[in-house]
Amino acid sequence: MEVAMLVNLLAAGIRxxxxxxxxxxxxxxxxxxxxxxxxxxxxxxxxxxxxYGVSHATGNPWLGLLAGIIVGGFMALLHAFMTxxxxxxxxxxxLALTFLGMGLSAVLGAPLVEVRxxxxxxxxxxxxxxxxxxVGPILFDHNIIVYIGFLLIPVAWFYIYRTRPGLNxxxxxxxxxxxxxxxxxxxxxxxxYVILGGMLAGLGGAALSLAITPxxxxxxxxxxxxxxxxxxxxxxxxxxxxxxxAYLFGAIRRLPLDMQNIxxxxxxxxxxxxxxxxxxxxxxxxxxxxxxxxxxxxVGAPAALGVxxxxxxxxx
Amino acid sequence: MSDxxxxxxxxxxxxxxxxxxxxDRVTFVGEKGEIHALLGENGxxxxxxxxxxxxxYHADSGELFIDxxxxxxxxxxxxxxxxxGMVHQHFMLVPVxxxxxxxxxxxxxxxxxxxxxxxxxxxxxxxxxxxxPVDPRAYIWQxxxxxxxxxxxxxxxxxxxxxxxxxxxxxxxxxxxxxxxxHTLEExxxxxxxxxxxxxxxxxxxxxxxxxxxLRQGKHIATVPAAGMTKPELASLMxxxxxLFHIETPAIEPGEPRLILRDVEAxxxxxxxxxRKLSLTVRSGEIVGVAxxxxxxxxxxxxAICGMRPITGGSIEVTGDNVTGAPPIIMIxxxxxxxxxxxxxxxxxxxxxxxxxxxxxxxxxxxIGGRWFMNRRTMREQAEALIQAYDIATxxxxxxxxxxxxxxxxxxxxARELSSRPQVIIAxxxxxxxxxxxxxxxxxxxxxxRNQGAAILLISEDLDEVFALSDRIDVIYEGEIVGHVSxxxxxxxxxxxxxxGERVTKSASNAES
Numbered sequence: 001m002e003v004a005m006l007v008n009l010l011a012a013g014i015r016x017x018x019x020x021x022x023x024x025x026x027x028x029x030x031x032x033x034x035x036x037x038x039x040x041x042x043x044x045x046x047x048x049x050x051x052y053g054v055s056h057a058t059g060n061p062w063l064g065l066l067a068g069i070i071v072g073g074f075m076a077l078l079h080a081f082m083t084x085x086x087x088x089x090x091x092x093x094x095l096a097l098t099f100l101g102m103g104l105s106a107v108l109g110a111p112l113v114e115v116r117x118x119x120x121x122x123x124x125x126x127x128x129x130x131x132x133x134x135v136g137p138i139l140f141d142h143n144i145i146v147y148i149g150f151l152l153i154p155v156a157w158f159y160i161y162r163t164r165p166g167l168n169x170x171x172x173x174x175x176x177x178x179x180x181x182x183x184x185x186x187x188x189x190x191x192x193y194v195i196l197g198g199m200l201a202g203l204g205g206a207a208l209s210l211a212i213t214p215x216x217x218x219x220x221x222x223x224x225x226x227x228x229x230x231x232x233x234x235x236x237x238x239x240x241x242x243x244x245x246a247y248l249f250g251a252i253r254r255l256p257l258d259m260q261n262i263x264x265x266x267x268x269x270x271x272x273x274x275x276x277x278x279x280x281x282x283x284x285x286x287x288x289x290x291x292x293x294x295x296x297x298x299v300g301a302p303a304a305l306g307v308x309x310x311x312x313x314x315x316x
Numbered sequence: 317m318s319d320x321x322x323x324x325x326x327x328x329x330x331x332x333x334x335x336x337x338x339x340d341r342v343t344f345v346g347e348k349g350e351i352h353a354l355l356g357e358n359g360x361x362x363x364x365x366x367x368x369x370x371x372x373y374h375a376d377s378g379e380l381f382i383d384x385x386x387x388x389x390x391x392x393x394x395x396x397x398x399x400x401g402m403v404h405q406h407f408m409l410v411p412v413x414x415x416x417x418x419x420x421x422x423x424x425x426x427x428x429x430x431x432x433x434x435x436x437x438x439x440x441x442x443x444x445x446x447x448x449p450v451d452p453r454a455y456i457w458q459x460x461x462x463x464x465x466x467x468x469x470x471x472x473x474x475x476x477x478x479x480x481x482x483x484x485x486x487x488x489x490x491x492x493x494x495x496x497x498x499h500t501l502e503e504x505x506x507x508x509x510x511x512x513x514x515x516x517x518x519x520x521x522x523x524x525x526x527x528x529x530x531l532r533q534g535k536h537i538a539t540v541p542a543a544g545m546t547k548p549e550l551a552s553l554m555x556x557x558x559x560l561f562h563i564e565t566p567a568i569e570p571g572e573p574r575l576i577l578r579d580v581e582a583x584x585x586x587x588x589x590x591x592r593k594l595s596l597t598v599r600s601g602e603i604v605g606v607a608x609x610x611x612x613x614x615x616x617x618x619x620a621i622c623g624m625r626p627i628t629g630g631s632i633e634v635t636g637d638n639v640t641g642a643p644p645i646i647m648i649x650x651x652x653x654x655x656x657x658x659x660x661x662x663x664x665x666x667x668x669x670x671x672x673x674x675x676x677x678x679x680x681x682x683x684i685g686g687r688w689f690m691n692r693r694t695m696r697e698q699a700e701a702l703i704q705a706y707d708i709a710t711x712x713x714x715x716x717x718x719x720x721x722x723x724x725x726x727x728x729x730x731a732r733e734l735s736s737r738p739q740v741i742i743a744x745x746x747x748x749x750x751x752x753x754x755x756x757x758x759x760x761x762x763x764x765x766r767n768q769g770a771a772i773l774l775i776s777e778d779l780d781e782v783f784a785l786s787d788r789i790d791v792i793y794e795g796e797i798v799g800h801v802s803x804x805x806x807x808x809x810x811x812x813x814x815x816x817g818e819r820v821t822k823s824a825s826n827a828e829s
């Protein structure tokens with residue numbers, strides 16, 4: 001009985017951690033290039049709304065997914081233009097992007113709230129593997145989007161740490177002047193990775209509305225974009241740790257739902273509020289612990305994070 | 317090999333920055349197989365000219381030829397492709413990446429997936445060939461400044477640089493390291509490479525360069541063979557007038573100890589030990605020079621004395637009072653003046669006016685400080701007087717201090733710190749980045765303060781400066797004082813060895829004073 005509950009919780013954690021995973025890895029890419037994008041929440045919402053709408057209109061959830069990715073990318077392009085080209089303050093621009101996404105998705109998505117049956121991405125229990133006791137249901141009995149998330153983790157890690165473009169990416173975020181003197185186009189790379197970050201945030205939103213919670217309601221991300229921003233710090237800008245964090249938070253988010261059946265909570269309904277608060281409380285606690293550890297292990301933020309790059313800034 | 321085409325030719329290069337004409341129709345030619353020194357004061361346009369050659373800046377007008385062919389560089393990448401590599405004064409190395417990663421950064425020919433072993437072998441091979449030993453797997457932040465410089469040079473050699481520009485390369489090296497470094501330069505020269513050596517250290521230029529080009533105020537002044545030139549000749553070319561190389565420091569008997577450090581310990585920003593049981597004494601009327609290679613605890617030493625860095629052991633005494641662990645305000649009241657290494661970030665508030673910056677210490681006490689308000693008129697009057705007395709070139713007392721040149725900003729800081737007649741002065745790299753004229757000025761101010769009885773701790777990497785000003789020299793290495801030398805017995809060889817960590821018991825250096 002106990003085991004079944006735990007398996008259930010872990011499987012649900014992985015499922016509901018998937019949108020968070022995409023957004024977190026996307027933000028890791030953007031921040032690795034030196035651009036902080038606080039617009040994740042807005043980009044996720046736009047991605048979720050657009051994906052759901054397109055899936056409803058075309059009847060093809062994959063087209064919806066693609067549309068969500070593209071919309072996220074476009075929103076990030078706006079941020080890149082503001083912060084890289086115009087050198088606007090990254091925090092302000094990111095916040096503006098979040099408010100833009102919240103507002104725009106609410107307005108444009110209003111008609112979609114009535115739609116309850118847009119085609120969603122298919123569930124896909126992996127034959128054989130999903131039959132393994134305990135491990136099967138936790139890892140291999142999921143919606144197809146969850147496996148895409150599984151694949152993204154090692155790919156992102158390998159790209160950042162083991163490839164030539166990944167090395168350039170890290171250099172641009174740490175010391176853009178050094179990269180510039182070696183012929184790396186700092187501006188172009190920052191555009192690329194901010195947009196990639198936006199596309200992954202859009203993908204995260206689409207995963208939410210097309211698979212994890214297949215419907216559209218206003219503000220349905222409920223702060224997950226912000227948690228993703230926090231997770232990046234907790235992860236020390238490392239996709240592997242980012243994935244661990246995303247799934248952990250997924251599990252914590254699920255707790256209130258899974259606990260509702262327990263008689264204790266039935267007798268004390270106000271505890272539900274407490275449980276709902278947990279993910280956010282955990283965000284704070286984890287950030288405090290994560291930041292301290294980051295200091296200790298010398299895996300701080302990319303040194304040039306938040307700083308626009310200007311080549312000819314000195315007179316003589 | 318008998319190729320007489322110049323390696324590069326810059327013709328009538330003009331480069332403007334807002335309000336400054338940095339290069340005014342400068343022509344500069346480098347031959348193959350020569351070491352060509354580019355000499356000039358700060359602001360003479362040396363770095364700007366070389367940033368044009370290395371593709372970082374675009375010239376407003378003028379032409380550039382590499383090996384006889386007209387070229388236009390749109391980015392440093394173009395310059396590198398044409399065989400021009402520049403080692404900047406501030407190293408362009410990513411601290412959290414390894415040596416090998418830094419070397420191949422931005423290279424297209426290393427494959428999508430990095431073959432680390434192959435790259436490391438290549439870095440090792442170049443290092444051995446040119447006498448630049450460095451561990452390819454080490455992270456940059458673990459390396460000494462001298463080693464980092466080697467990485468920079470390897471980086472350029474890896475890219476097949478035929479023309480190597482070095483911006484003040486020896487500023488960060490010990491005399492011994494400089495020797496090895498010159499050896500590497502000779503090696504590269506023998507292979508037909510062209511080396512441009514930016515410097516304002518005249519001795520070095522004379523000993524290593526084949527030819528010397530002098531810039532002054534953005535203009536080309538002269539190009540001469542190094543052989544036969546003398547220091548005073550070069551200096552007058554640079555400055556445009558005669559320069560005194562000697563500063564009179566009249567012999568005075570030092571008085572009572574003003575600053576005593578006993579077994580002081582402190583951590584650096586990485587929370588590693590930076591000062592290890594460091595002891596030193598400075599007496600009234602003497603300048604004690606702390607010589608050492610950068611990053612051996614100098615910064616932490618200055619900050620610890622000024623109360624800006626917590627001390628984890630030992631004690632500090634100022635004019636007989638124990639002020640161990642006291643905050644900066646107590647240190648100031650005890651009579652400590654601090655001339656920090658970073659003039660704009662720590663020594664001044666760039667957006668405040670010159671007058672406000674001059675009052676940063678006196679604003680709390682009458683006549684400027686009142687019970688609730690500041691007397692701004694008095695502040696201005698005092699500022700005007702200080703601007704006069706210290707000869708600070710500023711449009712007005714209301715000009716933001718960020719608009720001052722480095723030399724004038726330093727004069728401002730000295731005016732503020734010295735005018736309060738401090739008991740103890742901590743001066744960290746007081747002339748770093750200043751040109752000959754401003755350097756003379758700052759040194760005279762410090763010597764005047766000493767003659768009037770101040771106890772001065774002079775922290776500097778510039779051995780010339782330490783030797784010129786100090787009555788005694790303490791050598792710092794890895795957070796410890798590893799040797800004491802008096803002015804009479806000081807020689808560069810010994811001090812250089814001590815700076816590299818060797819404990820030299822040359823003379824009876826039991827002068828624990």
